[in-house]
Amino acid sequence: MTKTTRIDARFAALKKEKRPALITFITAGDPDPETSKAILGGLADAGADVIELGMPFSDPMADGPAIQASSQRALKGGQTMVKTLQMVRDFRAKDAATPIVLMGYYNPIYVYGNGRFIADAKAAGVDGLIVVDVPPEADEELCLPALRAGLNFIRLATPTTDKARLPAVLSNTSGFVYYVSITGITGAAAPEVNDVQKHVGAIKSATPLPVVVGFGVKSGEQARALGQTADGVVVGSALVSRIEKSLGAKGEATSKTTKDVLELVKELSSALRAY
Template identity: 65%
Template structure:
């Protein structure tokens, strides 16, 4: 049965444009503000929302997202409260896809079966768990798909043609192409290289490809959206929120707008992107 993620990408393909995928950390800087931000994202132009699961040792994340997770944990965020956050959001929005992104340890501690049941009941559509390789699919990926959740894999510039089939074997929803090696928040990727890499991945899968890492503004997003099924932005949003906080790390009257305003600007870039010609054109097929 198609998920909200499947339906959203299919609808955007008919529109002939890329999706804007936005990342925010659950509970940053507090649960109430986090919920207000979530509720504001679809209206600002987010097509898919990734919600970070706060964790004490986020090895793939840069300083900004690490700090966001620590702020959330300090404010009392837990995995159970993250699921409650999604459920509260879902009470007013039954259409926007929600993907939980993070690490396996909190899920393992929660219990895989209980987590998948509660995630599905809360209205979660997919998972990105960055520290579970395909060789461990039986641990979470296969059970998640059996529970009706998409399990989204990351591909990187070092994922070669020999490795790709294994990475894609149980992937569903979309493929998240990390456009550079390193941690989140690193320098912007080389656009030409990204285009070539995505074309290569497309030869292995019919899934949509969303490109992330290094997206800071509307111009970055527009460039990627010309050759992408989706553009992912996370660190820039986390940094915008951080800049709105007071000296004690507390939200202020501008905090929600700092995030939704940037999303609106980036969404405009995504929607204004013009497809390039040839086999990479949106007129022939969507690629990332």
């Protein structure tokens, strides 16, 4: 893969600005298609540099209760892969610069069809994929075809990724490396900055790719501390929790839903720009 992607361009621009990226995660279709579209459309203006859009799945094993619940809300509301890709198309009609990464699990992609998915994702304006349950040993299945199509394929490294395993994780990875700052599920605990710094340093010594940190980041203060070590900070569970807390008695979106999520994004962005 030799062509510069939106992800490559965004991280190059941020390097010149000498600040880390704010990477935001929401689940497509949560809490309903229209509200989700409104949130997605407002993320970049609120300060998101890269957007991870979750592909809803009935059994998101690596995710904590907040993101699990977001997938359930989205699926209950009728979200499908076709609708998720349409969300990206609609976003691209208004924003040609902000990178979008589809994140999730292999099952919905497999059901959709690998070749069809890669072609449709590329055509919709997707820039990269994070598929948490496809290991490097299965690169021929999805990773390599995605790379050939011009999509970045982003892998996760964890606190248990040792020196022997790291080369396999980095092989065929592009765009950036996502360091999972805690062991366990998303949103379960706060990352320990000193531990993160050590692991991020080890990854950086093995790859020229940007290294971003996610899992457990809930506040601007945490994001700022981690951003002094990493090239970007991912916030997901905290945003999804904002959605959940804003819902009405029957689980419906309210006038606060979009506003509350984007206010948190603004807070996080301000913290990462205040170096």
